[in-house]
Amino acid sequence: MSAGGGRAYIPSMSATPPIAELSDRARDIFRRVVDGYLHDGQPVGSKTLAQAGLNLSPASIRGVLAQLEAMGLLAAPHTSAGRMPTERGLRLFVDGMMQATEPSAEERAQIEARAANRGPVEEALAATTAALSGLSACAGLVMVPKREAVLRSIGFVPLGQAQALAVLVAEDGGVENRVVDLPPGVAASALVEAGNYMTATLGGLTLAQARARIEHELGEGQSALDAAARTLVERGLAVWSEDGARRSVLIVRGQGRLLDDAAAADLERVRELLDDLEGKQEVAALLGAASAGDATRIFIGAENKLFALSGSSVIAKPFRGHDGRVVGVVGVIGPTRLNYARIVPIVDFTAATLARLMG
Template sequence: MVKGPMVFPGLTGRDNGSVLDDRSREIFRRIVESYLESGEPVGSRNLSRLLPMSLSPASVRNVMSDLEELGLIYSPHISAGRMPTQTGLRFFVDAFMQVGNLSEEDRASIDRQIRPPDRDQTLENLMADASLMLSGVSRGAGIVITAKNDPVLKHVEFIRLEPTKALAVLVGDHNQVENRIIDLPAGVTSSQLGEAANFLNAHLAGQTLPEFRGQMKMLKEQVASELHTLSHDLVERGLAFWSGDQEDGKPGQLIVRGRANLLEGLADVSDLDRLRLLFDDLEKKDSLIEILDLAEKGPGVRIFIGSENKLFSLSGSSLIVAPYRDGEERIVGAVGVIGPTRLNYSRIVPMVDYTAQLLARLSR
């Protein structure tokens, strides 16, 4: 059972719809709630049947006309009912929507689907599970962003594949596994591969790569005496392939699940074009930075509707996003949902909030 209303830090500044009288508030609320449920415009005749007060369709039309002048609703075509504008949706979210605490049933469902990392569950799998779960409950696309992170390494191994290539296996402290094929120097022997791995495991284990680079400067003489020149070259190559992807300082990974959900209910080709633009935006590395920036600018869950952020302005999508933090309260990533503007905001907001808290706890 959902408990009483709870104010999320990202949903402050409510004015309770004070610009509208009680009748206008009720009609506006019904229009928005009908749209969020069905995605369709609602007409005055249907509205008059839904209202708790007795109003004729003509009276409802007069109120709808006033709401339209305020820019809160519009008619998608002649003789149609009314739907909320982007301004109307923002007004509804800020002034009318009450966000309840997460139900015990939803909390238990999230806990079942997002398990702590263990021998069989890597940190990357944890993030993918979170993204998939949010996709399922929202019928949108679930997203998880992991910020740039320097993993603490536990083990390194080189496996020869052919005379000039080897598989480098690096295992991180949360059981992350990186498998990359690297080129071998000419004439390298299997014993030299073993020497390189032993050296790395002896000196690198328990450190991040940046920490080890600093140590390498102090260990140059030891490196020269302990390793053959070819083995030293392998050490250098082993460092390069792990760190190269993130040396630009950009966030590390964007995980998106449930893109097919966004295809449901598309009306025409223009909707497909907007969706294509959204997918193109998600493929760009800069979008990771932008989503993280959006999450960082305020505490708690934040809602962006349509063109309120430039990232999704052309696709007309909404974004519900919250940051998650490490043990030192630094923002290390973000979690959220991307979907059509008629998302079930009141249900999804507490889910995103709880998921962000859960990821923060499980990934430490």
């Protein structure tokens, strides 16, 4: 199955030449160089190509390689080391030449078994991401919106004259803390009054429901709270609501798979990549960019600023719930020499599996 038919991909908007600009001979040699490089990560020389049944002399092959290099599709890392695809060349291959292969029955079974993990959704997501990492030999990524907690109780603990710690306890036992600025001269009794009011009024509600109820009651003057306690209630909910809206659950599994034998010669690149993966907000922003539409997104090297220094590729796919809304993004990250034809369909299948899980 080609990258352009039967499966949805978003092609690059870069200035990569269309595949039609290559002659049949150049296209054949280019494909063989890319296939060889993606297989073992090594440049491919003219002698190797001549022995592959091209029915061309090494001199003719070298001439075509030089043309492909002049087009920016191939590069020679050393004078006599052969050629390897550039990021521009990889983009041309992915958009116009790649023959995708469907996941095997065993690969599909592994992903579905992990997604069926009984327990909290986050554990099933982590297990599925770990399976994707193992099958792709990359780091697996999944991001879903943070589920809103159902409130059980809320309290305020003084931290000094100017701040208090707002403590939220959810129905599932989860506890979250936020620092809230106090109004000048607020008394300790106002902290107790605000906590008691919020627990009695908002227990059993989500944050969105709680905020709507508070705004209604305070706006209609239905609350007997004094001014200081009222301010505390408003600030506490505002801090939680703003923070919850910004955050997502980001799960990364399989970073160790980036340290394979081929990475030994390029440890600086791997170090850059591992550093990038520590920037959870930046990774979440990247996956967020991939959530528009239904298509699989493939970012190769410098096409994405976050991983430009590490020379890495990201394959990401959004997945939707039963109501059609995007509920998450799943993908992998690894070196640019990924087996795109095999990994893209595995990411697609994982996204479909997680859509059923989250639906």
